[in-house]
Amino acid sequence: MRRRHALLPLALLALTIAGCHKAKPDVGAPPTQTSNPPPPPGTMPPPPPPPAATGDAAAATTARLAAELGNVIHFDYDQDVIKPEDRPVLDAKADIMKANPALRVRISGHADDRGSDEYNLVLGNKRALAAKRYLENKGIDGSRIDVTSLGEERPVDPAANETAWAKNRRDEFEILAGGDRLVAPR
Amino acid sequence: MPAFVCLIWFPAGTLRAQDTVRVGITYQPGVRPGLVVLPAPGLDSIQAIVARDLDFSDRFEVIALTQPSTGGGGSGTQPLNYAFYRTLGAGLAVELSPATGSFIRMRLYDLAAEKIRGEVTLPLERSGVGESRMAVHGLSDEIVRLAVGQIGSAATRMLFLNNEDKRIWRVDSDGAGLAPVSPAGVAAMSPAWSPDGGRIAYTQLSRDGGKPIVIQTLGSGTRTLLPLKATTQNITPAFSPDGRSLLFAQMSDAGVALYLVNVQDLCCVERVTGGRFAENFSPAYSPDGRRVVFVSTRAGGQQVYSMSADGTDQELLIPFDYGETGNSNAPEWSPDGTTIAFHREVRGAPQVWTYDLSGHRAKQLTSLGRNEDPSWAPDGRHLVFISDRTGRRQLFVLDTETNRTRQLMTPFSARLPAWSRRLVRSQ
Numbered sequence: 386m387r388r389r390h391a392l393l394p395l396a397l398l399a400l401t402i403a404g405c406h407k408a409k410p411d412v413g414a415p416p417t418q419t420s421n422p423p424p425p426p427g428t429m430p431p432p433p434p435p436p437a438a439t440g441d442a443a444a445a446t447t448a449r450l451a452a453e454l455g456n457v458i459h460f461d462y463d464q465d466v467i468k469p470e471d472r473p474v475l476d477a478k479a480d481i482m483k484a485n486p487a488l489r490v491r492i493s494g495h496a497d498d499r500g501s502d503e504y505n506l507v508l509g510n511k512r513a514l515a516a517k518r519y520l521e522n523k524g525i526d527g528s529r530i531d532v533t534s535l536g537e538e539r540p541v542d543p544a545a546n547e548t549a550w551a552k553n554r555r556d557e558f559e560i561l562a563g564g565d566r567l568v569a570p571r
Numbered sequence: 572m573p574a575f576v577c578l579i580w581f582p583a584g585t586l587r588a589q590d591t592v593r594v595g596i597t598y599q600p601g602v603r604p605g606l607v608v609l610p611a612p613g614l615d616s617i618q619a620i621v622a623r624d625l626d627f628s629d630r631f632e633v634i635a636l637t638q639p640s641t642g643g644g645g646s647g648t649q650p651l652n653y654a655f656y657r658t659l660g661a662g663l664a665v666e667l668s669p670a671t672g673s674f675i676r677m678r679l680y681d682l683a684a685e686k687i688r689g690e691v692t693l694p695l696e697r698s699g700v701g702e703s704r705m706a707v708h709g710l711s712d713e714i715v716r717l718a719v720g721q722i723g724s725a726a727t728r729m730l731f732l733n734n735e736d737k738r739i740w741r742v743d744s745d746g747a748g749l750a751p752v753s754p755a756g757v758a759a760m761s762p763a764w765s766p767d768g769g770r771i772a773y774t775q776l777s778r779d780g781g782k783p784i785v786i787q788t789l790g791s792g793t794r795t796l797l798p799l800k801a802t803t804q805n806i807t808p809a810f811s812p813d814g815r816s817l818l819f820a821q822m823s824d825a826g827v828a829l830y831l832v833n834v835q836d837l838c839c840v841e842r843v844t845g846g847r848f849a850e851n852f853s854p855a856y857s858p859d860g861r862r863v864v865f866v867s868t869r870a871g872g873q874q875v876y877s878m879s880a881d882g883t884d885q886e887l888l889i890p891f892d893y894g895e896t897g898n899s900n901a902p903e904w905s906p907d908g909t910t911i912a913f914h915r916e917v918r919g920a921p922q923v924w925t926y927d928l929s930g931h932r933a934k935q936l937t938s939l940g941r942n943e944d945p946s947w948a949p950d951g952r953h954l955v956f957i958s959d960r961t962g963r964r965q966l967f968v969l970d971t972e973t974n975r976t977r978q979l980m981t982p983f984s985a986r987l988p989a990w991s992r993r994l995v996r997s998q
Contacts, residue, residue, distance in 0.1 A: 491780055501900035501914070501921070501943065502987055503761060503807050504866070504873055507850045510804065510822045517824075527824075533780030533804060534822065538737070538758065 443566060450481050450567040451560060454490065458516065460554040463500065465511035467519055475516060478558065479523035480570035487563030491531040492516050495557065497550035498537040509534030516556045531561060604662035606631035606718070609651075611667040614675065617695065617707050618667055623745055624711030624725035625665070627977065629953070629970040631718070634659050653685045663688070663718055677710055679717045689717035704747060709995030724948035726995035729955050730762035730771060731966060734984035739773055742966070744948070744990075746979040753787065754794070764991045765810045772808040772817060772834075784808050784819055786834060798837050807853045810834075811880070812860040818843070820852035827852050829865060829882070843882030855903045856880070864888060864902040864911055873898040875913055875926075889913065889926045889933060899924075901944045905951045906992075912945040912954055923956050925971065936969060945969075946990040955979075955988045 456478075458471035467475065482488050494509035494516075513532035521527050542549035606625060611618040626633040636659075656664050664680040675695045681688040691713055696703030708725035715723035727744045730752065737758035742749045753759045758776035765771065772786050782804040784797040797817070799805055804822040811817070817834045820827050827850035833839040844851045844865075850873075854865040860880060867876045871893060878885040889899060889911065897916025904911055909928055914921040915935075921943040923936045936942075940960035947954060948968075958967045966979040966988055 493780065499919075500898070501853075501866075501873065503853050504898070504900055506760070506804075506806050507820075507822065507827050507852055507868075510827070511850075514824060531780055531802065532824075533782075535776065538760070538776065 446569055447565070447567040450485075450569060451564055453477050454481055454488075454558055454560060454564075457555045457557055459551060460512055460556075462497070462550070462554065463508065465494075465508065465515045467515055472519075475519050476523065479520050479525055481567065482520065482525050482529065484570035485563055485567050488560065488567070489529045489531070489562040491533060491559045491561050493557045493559065494532070494534045495539060495553055495555050496537045497553040498540065498545075499550065500537075502537065505536035506534050507536075509536045512554075512556050516558075604631055604718070605634050605660040606663040606665065607634045607636060607656055607659065607661045608665045609667070610636065613669060614667050617675065617710075620704065620707045620745070621665065621667065621711050621714065624708055624723070625714060627745060627968070628711070628715050628723050628725065628950075629973055629975055630715060630721075630723075631663070632660070634661050651680055653680070653682050657682050665714055675710075677714065679714055691717075704743060705995055708744065709993075712993065712995070722950050722993065724950040724953055724990075724993070726993050727949060727991045728768075728994060729946070729966065729979070729988050729990050730764065731957075731981075731988040732760060732762065732986040733981075734964060734986050736983075737776070739771070740981075740985075742979060742981065744968075749981060752789070753785075759785075761807050761987055762989050763808050763810060764989055766812055766814045766992055768991050768994045770810075770814075772810065774806045774808065780804075782806060782822075784817070786817075795837065797832055797834070798840065799832075805830075809854045809856060809863075811856055812858060818854040818856070818863060820850075820854070826850055829854055829863075843880075844878070844885070845882075851876075853901055857904045858906055858908045864904055866900050866902065873900050875899045875902045875911065890931075897921075903946055905947050906949050907951040910951075912947060914943040914945060914956075923954065923969065936971065936974070942967075944987055946988050948990050949993050953990075955990050957986055957988060 456474050458474055459468065482490070492513040494511065494513035496505035496508045500508065510532065513534055517527060517530045517532050520530060537553070540549070540553045542552045608618055608622040608625065622633055625631050651664065662682055664682055666678040666680065668676050670676040670692050673694050673696070674692050676690065676692045678687050679689045693706065693710055695706050695710065705726055711725040712723035715721065725744055728741050728748070729744070730739055730741050733740045736755070738751045738755060739753040739759045739762045740749065741752050752771065753773060760774045760776060762771055762773045769790065770786055770788050772784055774782050775785050776782060779802070781802045783799060783801070784805045786795045786797065787793065797805070806820050806822065808817050808819040815833065815835050817832050818829055819832070821830050825847045828842055829844040829851050831841050831843050849867060849869040851865055851867045854863050856863055862877055863880055864875060864877045866873050874887065874891050875889040876885055877888040891899065899913050899915040902911050902913040911926040911928065913924055913926065915924050917935065920941045922938060923942045923945045924933055925936060926933045937958070940958050942956055942958045945954040945956040952971050954969045954971060956967055956969065957964050961978065964984045964986055966981060966985050967976055968979065969976045
């Protein structure tokens with residue numbers, strides 16, 4: 386008890402300092418520890434643990450991050466190259482996975498229905514692998530990423546036109562584990 | 572070179588009764604005789620099935636009778652009026668008649684020689700419905716064998732993927748007998764027949780992302796998974812001609828390679844193609860089992876290669892011009908070993924082609940709509956393939972000798988057909 390009372394003024398001070406900065410919507414409770422042991426000479430201090438959210442805020446954060454993880458990326462016809470506009474989408478996923486080490490995902494690659502049915506399974510796999518390699522290059526352990534291909538078997542738009550085909554050439558991302566309570570990357 | 576015969580109608584009275592009187596152009600790769608299937612009182616269903624099978628064989632001009640009683644025959648007791656049927660342009664006549672018990676007798680008449688060319692007596696369910704239809708198709712194939720000395724393909728079935736429920740279905744060669752084969756609620760792909768027609772293999776698209784290969788026994792419905800790691804993705808299975816092994820493609824982080832598995836003992840999986848970051852898939856054996864044709868992306872696009880069955884001696888099989896020739900997929904070796912059927916993109920749409928292994932010539936067979944995934948009939952001249960020429964993907968059968976094409980109607984979109992070997996043994 387005495388120790389708690391001793392830390393209380395420091396905690397209030399931290400709250401005051403935090404209140405002077407622009408608040409982030411996914412920041413939860415204030416930090417309960419205000420001082421860390423000094424880092425060894427020549428090293429950067431380790432990042433503080435992410436703030437733990439509680440209640441509705443935590444649920445909202447988890448939902449937002451899960452939605453971000455679920456964002457789809459798209460490909461050009463018969464290609465498995467990550468487009469420049471999709472790199473930020475994958476970067477965001479990598480950041481979320483770094484902040485949530487228990488998180489495991491499955492990437493499923495898809496194709497439009499113009500190629501050979503069986504080649505489209507192969508192409509879907511290549512697209513899923515392209516995203517997996519991108520995340521690995523961002524520091525995510527490959528063992529946390531499953532890949533599968535559904536070829537042309539699960540179109541989001543069954544129409545036979547350029548608009549539909551463009552929607553169908555995609556990678557989808559699904560949380561397999563560790564997604565019950567997600568914390569936001571710093 | 573096939574010969575074409577043009578027969579012209581002459582004014583009445585200038586021809587005798589036995590002269591041939593037909594109008595039109597007849598493809599004649601040897602002989603394509605006119606044939607009548609005589610009326611068969613009490614056996615109407617069987618007579619209709621046989622007549623249609625013989626028409627679909629594309630080896631005869633099946634002549635419809637408008638005045639069936641005039642020429643006699645058909646009961647097995649009346650003498651046949653050979654001259655009358657010759658005036659219709661027929662060279663052959665098929666007579667079906669009841670025999671003792673549940674047996675049916677078939678006689679094949681040679682109308683020019685005025686004699687019986689062959690006769691068989693078979694136990695047949697006279698209604699010609701359900702499973703007994705296959706026995707009737709077997710009789711049709713027997714008629715083809717007696718008439719032209721070559722095997723028919725009536726007693727066969729096709730497997731295909733129903734694009735709506737994602738199950739494997741089957742249909743008889745004449746379009747009857749439509750039925751699901753793989754279980755409901757399980758998405759499947761790439762069906763393949765075992766050589767004896769008793770088992771099928773296919774890829775299952777599991778909810779966990781894995782793609783096991785299932786071997787299903789058709790009689791019992793027993794399903795067996797190949798001994799593969801659950802999370803692996805395995806596609807495009809193909810039985811060896813002796814039925815003991817299965818080749819398939821496995822997708823991994825390093826590419827797509829072909830693997831061989833012993834399906835008798837469900838063991839001994841071994842990799843037969845190497846190479847990182849290339850895709851090898853859609854294998855198909857030669858009839859003698861010594862070589863395999865498959866698709867590889869090693870040169871960029873998808874093209875057709877061949878190799879020894881153990882994976883050695885890999886080479887480009889069907890020539891292409893890089894950047895010019897479209898992707899080639901779905902190769903299948905003809906039952907006589909002389910030809911590869913495949914599909915190749917032409918101006919953005921897949922078309923069915925054949926490649927003559929001795930003459931080293933590729934020939935485009937289709938041009939209307941998208942046409943893909945050809946599979947050979949056991950007669951080595953018919954192909955089943957998928958076409959969207961009528962607005963949605965349907966099964967079509969093409970006679971490679973005459974280019975005659977017929978549609979097998981299904982009430983849903985169909986994909987990835989596989990034609991069985993003969994399911995009824997010859998007499």
